[in-house]
Amino acid sequence: MKPTLPAKLLQALAPWHNAPAWHIAYSGGLDSTVLLHLLAGLAKTQPLPPLHAVHVHHGLQAAADAWPAHCQAVCEAAGVPLRVMRVSVQPGASLERAARDARYQAFAEAIGPGELLLTGQHRDDQAETLLFRLLRGAGVRGLTGMPAQRPLGKGHLVRPLLEVSQAELETYAREQSLSWIEDPSNGDPRFSRNYLRHHVFPVLAARWPQAVNSLARTAGHVAEAQGLLDELAQLDMQAAQLPSAFPWLGLPSLALAPLCDLSDARQRNALRYWLAPLTPLPDSEHWIGWSTLRDAKGDAQPIWRLADGQLQRCNDRIWWIPTKWSEFSDSPLSWSHLQTPLQLPGNGQLYFSGHAPDGPLSVRYRQGGEVMELPGRGRRDLKRLLNESAVPGFIRGRLPLLYQGSRLLAVANLARASTGQGDDWQLQWAPPTCDQGLS
Template identity: 75%
Template sequence: MKPLLSAKLLQTLAPWRNAPAWHIAFSGGLDSTVLLHLLANLAKTEKLPALGAVHVHHGLQAAADAWPAHCQSVCDALGVPLKVMRVQVRAGASLERAARDARYQAFSEVVGAGEVLLIGQHRDDQAETLLFRLLRGAGVQGLAAMPMQRALAGGHLLRPLLRSSRAQLQAYAEEHQLTWIEDPSNADPRFSRNYLRHRVFPRLTERWPQAVANLARAAEHLSEAQGLLDELAHIDLQAAEQPSPFPWLPLPSLALAPLCELSDARQRNALRHWLSPLTRLPDSDHWAGWHSLRDAKLDAQPLWRLANGDLHRCGERIWWLPSGWSEFSDASVSWAQPQNPLELPGNGQLRLIGRVPEGVLQVRYRQGGEIIDIPGRGRRDLKRLLNESGLPGFVRGRLPLLYRGEQLLAAPSLAGLWKTSNDGWQLHWMPQTCDQGLS
């Protein structure tokens, strides 16, 4: 019969037994040392995916320089290959957060399609996370604390020890005479989590011995509640995810009217769900920006600035523009070989469909006051035509225009509802795709 900790671990990991590989995030500390030892021992009697350990070296303190060698010796003794990854931690207001971001970026580079990253965080970590986020005024999603599993790169991140206490892990380590690293920074109360761990939790558990277990259980309840909110958001977004009138425009967008039919709370819930893969979400005080955008006059074209981009309203639709999407070169470009597609710097690709017009062609951008000949309608003001088409204002400045000398021959046919030529050719534009911030 397997020991309790091994049996619980094997049961937790059962759904991922057919993964191509299991990577263990191995800091060398107590938690990851126990996890690595448990899995290495289970691999002797169970058919498990290929095991490997990953040590991320942040280089933030001199003591850490010796840790890769310690981790290598532990892995060598257990017969588990180790990958050491050195990262640069960006300077910022929160060193903890910057180190975490660098660490998870490294993990993302390791985990392949369908593979699993295993992290040794435990029940005490979960309780600390809940209390820390509660003190920061987090919502339900934040108070759900650390999920047992989530997507990571093309695979999965798992925390299989999340229902085990630190005391259980230490008892296992002592029973098996394991050695581990004690990070000196873990004793520094200037870090918020350390303050909670060393100053707050001892007082809580003195009065309420089950405080850690109860807080961790509360996090599970909140995680379930967040799951229900996600289901509600999915239902509400189905009505708003109507096809865009400009399917060629590679930007996420929603119809506004279905959102406005919801209560304010449901609007915020749906938008949080929609925006979460696109940007860091605003805190409660900044949701006034959504109300201003939503309630603006129809022709106002307002925007709401967020951490990683802007939310624009154009008519009865909202559009997400990731940071940098609007940056492009508006310099004129000569089209020497119009029979071939033309790459526009930072602005996608332009191509002529049909017979190529004669003469020297050039691509320019709007300056204002442009006039274009429209078959059957005569000479028309380009601005008025764009207004008729409903093309969002944030696109108009980067709309490529085809000139022959000083004559405006065409605007891309996809941008409007009018015909652009009687001569059997059309100008087609495929705008720049910006991977950052696209679903």
């Protein structure tokens, strides 16, 4: 016997019954209205987590001003608390993308640790996504379609209706006499997804009635293939994830030589896997940046600029540097012994281990031409000391320098670049963490 729609939903959400709360992304449209009705009904007979609904008001069209009131009335009838969130959509090349980004940012703010956001995307949406991405030339990861679940904010986004067709949702809505909002923009063919929905899929379905099911099934096959590629990437990454000589930097980095031993295709696969949590991935044409970085001469310090940061190569290692991580103030700071640790604007913290040297002390940054008087070594140029320690070039300008009056005493974290570090004291620097620097 074919399972009912409530049974399908309950089975899809079985792994999440211990979540602190379930939040329904409720636009007021057909899909989310059915999802809300189903969950409210199940909550009367099943021990579900507390239900909440979230309606995001984009303010993009006049008709939308009436939607929160409709959503409020439906939620009150269903006994589900509603939160209305108003967002500003940033103008850009794609209004669809901008609205989606604003919407999911609001959703991320609405859910707490371990909580779920449930959305109403269904099998037809999955087929639509696959065809849309295929036409844009997406890679294997893009052609996996929408995942059934993924992290969102401090919780997770779950799509429990991906195995359900739009026809099933429409049948349920009619049988239950549900009312929902028809968004006027859903018929506008200027939006790519609407064009596919109203002009392309009807033609495909006329010739291939199972087109939607077949495309959604293909997305599942591609997702399985992507899983195998991820497993290969994890194996290839093991040799490249050797610890760096500067663990205190806290930046993601990889040894270059193990990557170069792989084929070009496996290099790209491993890097895609590594970069995916850090930045939007480049399209095929922009991977030339990786080749340039990889093949540069040993004494070069090439840069591959990506959407949310850059890869730099230093001393046969590649480093990920987030855009925000690079932003800091290099203004000098006076340092009183009472200030421990010393907060460096945009540059972490500075502190002593052991007894601090006598003042007056100040913290400055490299300008060029600095020299130090080192016990037993005489006057040494700071640039040479940094070269001896193989300090990556991108960090040299933000290494804190400790001065006693006009005398350079120490370079943070470099025991060999100090006038007196040893048993008495050491200058320690904790740079911004990855959480502070990564987007």
